[in-house]
Amino acid sequence: MNTERLAARRLSRRTVLKAGGAAALAASAATTLAGPAHAAEDGTDSVPLDFIVVGAGFAGVTAARELRARGYRVTILEARGRIGGRTWTDTFAGQQVEIGGTWVEATQPNVGRELQRYKLELETDEPLDRMMLPTPAGPKAFTPDDGNxxxxxxxxxxxxxxxxxxxxxxxxxxxxxxxxxxxxxxxxxxxxxxxxxxxxxxxxxxxxxxxxxxxxxxxxxxxxxxxxxxxGWNVDGWANTTCFRFKTGSVSLLSAMLAEAKPTLMLNTPVTAITDDGKCARVTTKSGKTYTARGVVVALPVNAWNTIKFSPGLPAAHTAATTQGIAVKNAVKLWIHAKGGQGRVYGQAAEGGSPIPLIIPNKKTAEGQLYIGFSVDPALDPNNVTQVRDAVRKLGVDLDIIGIRAHNWGADEWARGGWAFRKPGQLTSLYPDVLNQATSRITFASGDIAEGWSGFIDGAIESGMRAAQLAAGEM
Ligand SMILES: Cc1cc2nc3c(=O)[nH]c(=O)nc-3n(C[C@H](O)[C@H](O)[C@H](O)COP(=O)(O)OP(=O)(O)OC[C@H]3O[C@@H](n4cnc5c(N)ncnc54)[C@H](O)[C@@H]3O)c2cc1C
Missing domain, CATH: 3.90.660.10 (Polyamine Oxidase; Chain A, domain 2)
Structure with a gap:
């Protein structure tokens, strides 16, 4: 970045101190705040905000915390009535469950660092009893060691x-x-x-x-x-990616990060337009309000970038990324509650073998067992017990289903897709450009475009760290 652009983006020490002394509202995970403490709605306040972060998923909350650590005032505008985005800690069948991103590892560098920082613990899934894997003769049971x-x-x-x-x-x-x-x-x-x-x-x-x-x-x-x-180029490492989860839920890490970031958090505030007019950035919400800031971190899923009107328009690589999409469409995650009997069975179909090609056992309940299932088949009704039972039967697993909690992330207006999975050519054609900011005031953060664990919570944190550095003019 050239020095002129840098100078335009850096805040004076005086401004930072003034901002730091102002009464920034600390927002907890459960709090919906009426309005920003330093609101700079056009015509009502001539002092622009330092930074606006759009989106309160892991990427956005990380960027907010890192900008705050540099002394900046941050306002987060989030469309949903909750934080977390594609992570969502909730309750089902009397158990804490994750409707979106679940498994993390202490060896993932960003997650590992955050676990230590906030003294959070991981919980380990119980070992599998058996794996049902596809063979030409149909599903067959393997011991976990053999199957893996x-x-x-x-x-x-x-x-x-x-x-x-x-x-x-x-x-x-x-x-x-x-x-x-x-x-x-x-x-x-x-x-x-x-x-x-x-x-x-x-x-x-x-x-x-x-x-x-x-x-x-x-x-x-x-x-x-x-x-x-x-x-680490080995299957034990791969098996570990579906083994450990936050003991107190993914939201507990986000809440700890937010408590440190102390942003003004505005939930139920969808953003519709973002403008960099050369002097400042303007963010317009669905309700028609406009906020002015020195910079904006756009922490939306890549698939949702094209729901925002950017002026100037997005660079070619960003436009291509959001048009093609990076997160998979039609991604559905299901929590299946079944009566006991099948135990801790893992089931996997061959390609095209079932509308639910993967189930992984999770916690035990008083009545039986919870399983996590995944589907990307638009023809499946994930809330239809008969369809789900028949789909799981194709894995060689007969479940006596007593409850289902499903979420279609592809149909989710604020996600427009599930986990990130790049298409052929996207890494080499899009990454060199999408990793940088769109304009001197508009920066992007998303787990979908992480350099490391793209498609994972760790990648979202990594991307938020990077975006804060870019926004603060440090890269
Ligand atoms: C089903 C599923 C399973 C997964 N499993 C795992 C797993 O086991 N382990 C793992 O590490 N990762 C997993 N992931 C991936 C992980 O959840 C994501 O990589 C990560 O949460 C992405 O974070 P993010 O902040 O980049 O995006 P998001 O979490 O999507 O955050 C973006 C935020 O922007 C908001 N937003 C959207 N549009 C607007 C708008 N117009 N105005 C204002 N706000 C807006 C959204 O509401 C959202 O809060 C999974 C994802 C899915 C969907």
Whole structure:
């Protein structure tokens, strides 16, 4: 960034101190505040806010905290009536459950640091009893060790070479020279290239299909290969990505971050337009109010960027990213409550084998067992017990379902997709540009465009840290 732009973006020490002394309202997770303490609605206050963060998911709340740590006043405008975005700690069948992002690891660098900072604990899922995996003869039970080893063998072949092309897993573009051709491959292209036996391929293509959004043709080889690299290139690392969760819920970390960030938090405040007029940034809400600030961090899902009117318009890479979408559409997560009997069974279908290709056991209840299921099939009604039971039966698991709690993240107006999973070509064509800000006053943060754990909470935190640095003119 040139020095002129930097100077325009940095606040004077005097301004910062003045802001720090003002009565910024501390917002707790459960608080909806009537209005910002330093509201700069046009015509009512000539003092602009320091920064506006749009979106109170992990990326936005992290950016707010980091900007606050630099002495800036921050207002968060959030469309929903709650914080958390694609994370959502709630209750079902008498248990604390996560409707969105669930599993994290202390070894993920950003999550690990936050756990230590706020002295939060992780809870470990109980070990699996068995794994039901697809074979040409139908679903078959494997011991967890055997099942994971078989899947790991396929993953090793699929992602062979990733030690070279992702030699630095947290810097995905470090070996752009090796990635140019590879990044154009879908996971299906890679299966075709490998010519695995049907037995081998079907052990893992259900996972590549669902993570990609329905078909292995949709997802980039390099997306899953980067996760594999981040997991230390081994199946135990991959198994750990669905093992540990926040003991007090993902919201407990967000609440701790917010308590430190002390932003003015405005819930139920959807943003419709963001303008950088060369002197300041203006943010307009659905209710027609306009807030003025020195800078804006847009912490929305990439799929939602095109719901905002940006002036000047978004750069080409940002436009391409939001038009193509990064988070998978039609992503549904289901909590299934079943009477006892099947125990801690993991079920996985082959690609195209079931509208619910993956179930993972979670907590025990007084009546039985909770399972987490995933679907990307728009034809499935996730609240229809018969449809869900039939879909799970295709995994070789017969559940006596007594309750379902499902959320369709694709149909969620403020998410427009579930977990991030890049499409072929997106890493090399979009990342070099979308990682930077759109204008000198408009910066983007999202777990969908993290350099490391993209598609994970850790990536959202990483992206929020980076956005704060960019917004503060430090990069
Ligand atoms: C079903 C599912 C399962 C997942 N599982 C895991 C997992 O196990 N582990 C893991 O680490 N990650 C998981 N993830 C991914 C993880 O949840 C996300 O990567 C992360 O939460 C994204 O955070 P974010 O802040 O970038 O975006 P979001 O959480 O989406 O935050 C964006 C915020 O912007 C708000 N917003 C949108 N439009 C507007 C507007 N116009 N005006 C104002 N506000 C607006 C939204 O309401 C939202 O609060 C999962 C995601 C899903 C959907």
């Amino acid at each position: 080893a078989r899947m790991g063998a396929v993953m090793s072949k699929l992602f062979d070479g990733s030690r070279q092309y992702f030699e630095k897993p947290f810097q995905p573009l470090a070996r752009q020279d090796l990635l140019q051709k590879l990044d154009r491959l879908s996971l299906r292209d890679r299966f075709t290239e490998l010519k695995l036996s049907p037995e081998e391929e079907m052990l893992f293509n259900g996972q590549t299909a669902i993570y990609s959004g329905g078909s292995s043709t949709q997802g980039a080889l390099t997306m899953f290969a980067q996760w594999w690299a981040l997991c």
